[in-house]
Amino acid sequence: MKKIVPFGGISLATVALFFVYSCLVRSGSTDLALQAQLVWGTNNDKPDDPKLKEVDAKVTERLRTALKWKNYFEVNRQNFIVRAGTPKKVKMSDHCEIEVENFGNSSIEVKLYGKGKMVVKKTQKIKPGELLIFAGDDKNDTAWFVVLSQSEK
């Protein structure tokens, strides 16, 4: 018996439309401007290295609300752009490096390397104003931080 409406065709078309739309949404945003800061956290008032400057007051305040250290000093800062589908490696120090991949729609994958070995990999969205922080403890009750955020335009 001939079908009045070709439901099979409609269903197939809808599924195809869904995937095409998903792909378009996923690839909606292309370049992502990011900032990475290597930060040293301590309870001392002054850093061991006098050349280090204090982290921006707003960021410091936010770090203090969630972390135990009193003062945060910036060791290095990198601004960079990550194109969708092209991972970007950024050197933060002699021993620390990050690799960021842009999945589109503000979704990123960050690989943290220590002495050339991948230590941790994290995938998540990073919205404007939000911070993605990788951290670990250091000697004398201090800690290191790699603070990632979207660059302010």
Next chain:
Amino acid sequence: MINHETELRLQAYLDGELSPGEAKAVEDFSNSDADARSLFEELKLTKSLLAENELEVRLPESRGFYWSKIQRQIEREEKGQASEQAETAATSWWLRFLAPAAALVALAVLVVVALRAPKGAEALVALDDSHEIETPLEETSSFSFQSEAAGMTVVWVDSHRE
């Protein structure tokens, strides 16, 4: 021992269906044959029991009116069944059409609503909003925590140093 033909004749005699001559012959036979007599008495008793215990049904209206009522009832039920079948056929056609159509519309709406959020707002379903963490080194472990108040996610890496 009496045969089936004789049994039938005895029954017919009891029901008064035989001619006087035949009736006389059957009566004589039953009087002379013990089996025939016994069967006749049994049939007679059965008939009397049925006649006495059968309920007499009296129609509340005339016979013609009674049967015409039954005929009308049958016709009415036939018409009802026909219209019900037609209605069922129409309903099932629409169901066949509407069910997949509604499913497709619902799917389309879900796709649009889920993936198309207003500017600055979070989509209801973000396909790529995955939060995965992986620590490949054995001597290293990690965990992450999120502070909504500070708007930050912290991935804490523990290298198990002594």
